[in-house]
Amino acid sequence: MSQQCFRMKGTTLTSIVLDVLKFEPDEFEQQLATKIASAPQFFTRSSLILQINAAMSATEFELLVALCKKHQLQPMAVKGKVGALKATINDLGLSDISQSKSTDSQISPSEEGSTVTSTKESSESAEASGKPKIIDRPVRSGQQVYAQGGDLIIVAPVSEGAEILADGNIHVYGTMRGRALAGVKGDTQARIFCQQVEAELLSIAGRFVMQDTIQSQCWKQPAQAYLEDDTLVVSALV
Amino acid sequence: MAKIIVVTSGKGGVGKTTSSAAIATGLALQGHKTVVVDFDVGLRNLDLIMGCERRVVYDFVNVINKEATLNQALIKDKRTDGLFILPASQTRDKDALTMEGVQTVLDDLSKDFEFIICDSPAGIEQGAQMALYFADEAIVVTNPEVSSVRDSDRILGILQSKSMRAEQGKNVKEHLLLTRYNPDRVATAEMLSVADVEEILAVPLVGVIPESEAVLKASNQGAPVILDQESNAGQAYTDAVRRLLGETVEYRFIEAQKKGFFKRLLGGK
Ligand SMILES: Nc1ncnc2c1ncn2[C@@H]1O[C@H](COP(=O)(O)OP(=O)(O)OP(=O)(O)O)[C@@H](O)[C@H]1O
Ligand SMILES: [Mg+2]
Numbered sequence: 001m002s003q004q005c006f007r008m009k010g011t012t013l014t015s016i017v018l019d020v021l022k023f024e025p026d027e028f029e030q031q032l033a034t035k036i037a038s039a040p041q042f043f044t045r046s047s048l049i050l051q052i053n054a055a056m057s058a059t060e061f062e063l064l065v066a067l068c069k070k071h072q073l074q075p076m077a078v079k080g081k082v083g084a085l086k087a088t089i090n091d092l093g094l095s096d097i098s099q100s101k102s103t104d105s106q107i108s109p110s111e112e113g114s115t116v117t118s119t120k121e122s123s124e125s126a127e128a129s130g131k132p133k134i135i136d137r138p139v140r141s142g143q144q145v146y147a148q149g150g151d152l153i154i155v156a157p158v159s160e161g162a163e164i165l166a167d168g169n170i171h172v173y174g175t176m177r178g179r180a181l182a183g184v185k186g187d188t189q190a191r192i193f194c195q196q197v198e199a200e201l202l203s204i205a206g207r208f209v210m211q212d213t214i215q216s217q218c219w220k221q222p223a224q225a226y227l228e229d230d231t232l233v234v235s236a237l238v
Numbered sequence: 239m240a241k242i243i244v245v246t247s248g249k250g251g252v253g254k255t256t257s258s259a260a261i262a263t264g265l266a267l268q269g270h271k272t273v274v275v276d277f278d279v280g281l282r283n284l285d286l287i288m289g290c291e292r293r294v295v296y297d298f299v300n301v302i303n304k305e306a307t308l309n310q311a312l313i314k315d316k317r318t319d320g321l322f323i324l325p326a327s328q329t330r331d332k333d334a335l336t337m338e339g340v341q342t343v344l345d346d347l348s349k350d351f352e353f354i355i356c357d358s359p360a361g362i363e364q365g366a367q368m369a370l371y372f373a374d375e376a377i378v379v380t381n382p383e384v385s386s387v388r389d390s391d392r393i394l395g396i397l398q399s400k401s402m403r404a405e406q407g408k409n410v411k412e413h414l415l416l417t418r419y420n421p422d423r424v425a426t427a428e429m430l431s432v433a434d435v436e437e438i439l440a441v442p443l444v445g446v447i448p449e450s451e452a453v454l455k456a457s458n459q460g461a462p463v464i465l466d467q468e469s470n471a472g473q474a475y476t477d478a479v480r481r482l483l484g485e486t487v488e489y490r491f492i493e494a495q496k497k498g499f500f501k502r503l504l505g506g507k
Pocket of ligand 1: 247249250251252253254255257278358359418419448449450451453454457471
């Protein structure tokens with residue numbers, strides 16, 4: 001018998017959903033550019049799920065995809081009002097996931113439950129100085145906080161459904177119930193420290209563990225996460 | 239200047255309108271001139287609970303559209319001095335409220351009242367955001383169950399990012415009001431406990447209202463339950479109002495009742 005060539009595995013990944021509320025090409029492109037400029041490293045080459053909320057023609061949809069690609073985003077799947085677009089979605093090599101279940105969190109600062117910090121702040125101060133960003137109010141479900149160019153320190157709980165990201169390390173002095181992604185630009189030395197870990201997901205430089213794994217390790221305890229030979233390890237603090 | 243307090247929840251049917259009516263009445267009973275404003279345009283519920291549905295001539299939307307003056311639309315409560323109701327329209331759609339219109343009305347009310355209580359519609363969309371936008375403080379109504387707690391968390395996030403005070407870099411003061419609390423079901427772990435909810439939401443508690451038949455009875459009679467001081471729920475709302483006004487009041491009705499014969503004989507209700 002010959003050696004096995006592949007294995008099929010299931011996986012869950014965090015990706016960005018672009019919630020298309022209205023598509024007017026010029027306006028759309030302009031807003032997209034502004035958005036990306038607010039956190040270029042975070043958005044560049046991000047894989048993207050397009051959520052179509054208003055009916056659009058095949059041509060409009062093709063243009064939408066082209067604009068995303070032009071701005072270094074990589075649409076991979078489509079959900080929402082895909083009805084008339086099925087053929088086009090197929091032609092463009094995207095997947096139609098309108099039938100599958102997913103839970104979204106809001107990440108756009110211009111939308112509901114937006115980030116705690118203003119985009120201006122993150123692009124000016126954090127990048128130049130690499131100073132840590134300190135947040136002392138709870139990060140709630142639907143909110144996202146991103147510390148660009150440095151560490152993120154949260155002196156409050158992080159709710160289920162909230163997402164915190166940093167180019168550097170993440171510290172959470174409060175219960176950590178949401179998702180934490182450290183070293184989002186690829187820093188494999190980044191770590192996550194939690195006073196009490198009940199996280200949905202912990203990720204360092206793209207490697208991640210989900211809640212099931214964390215539950216069997218240091219659940220509800222002080223813990224840290226770090227990479228060891230490319231594997232994410234969660235271990236008790238102290 | 240009035241203090242504007244929004245009563246909000248995210249999830250529907252948790253007791254916002256019941257609480258708005260009770261708290262507004264409680265504040266007026268304590269001598270603070272109060273108006274309760276129905277932001278739930280299209281449903282019109284508050285006037286039923288306040289028992290003034292037959293006296294509604296003009297509503298919030300009429301005032302915004304300048305089809306009536308504020309004084310024409312305000313309804314003076316018959317039972318409680320210093321209490322007024324600004325009803326919502328049943329016939330309009332929920333987009334009838336405009337930001338500028340709401341601001342003008344709240345500014346006018348601010349001149350006359352000490353407290354403006356805003357009864358928010360359910361959800362986290364535009365209607366709920368309009369109700370909380372101008373708030374100085376928020377009462378987040380939560381039932382002791384996971385879905386309600388999660389929605390409260392969501393609305394707290396919106397409050398601290400999308401309200402006017404948040405946009406100005408200020409805080410909106412938060413209060414947690416747990417309603418429909420059933421200590422027996424907490425004891426059997428069917429419901430979350432006060433401590434669980436406080437721990438998850440990290441918001442200071444202002445009251446715990448027990449699940450009580452008196453609430454339904456009160457709304458059928460069109461009299462806010464706080465007027466029924468025989469009931470647990472009525473007393474719990476009075477406690478909550480006193481805490482809102484800054485008093486320290488001990489919590490009642492949060493322990494499971496031992497239904498022993500002697501206990502009842504010795505003064506438990
Ligand atoms: N403490 C309580 N005990 C028992 N029933 C209650 C209690 N509080 C509220 N209810 C009942 O729950 C139902 C919903 O209450 P209410 O209308 O106040 O909620 P709401 O949050 O305003 O709803 P909506 O989201 O539809 O505006 C009503 O039938 C009310 O009688
Ligand atoms: Mg209501």
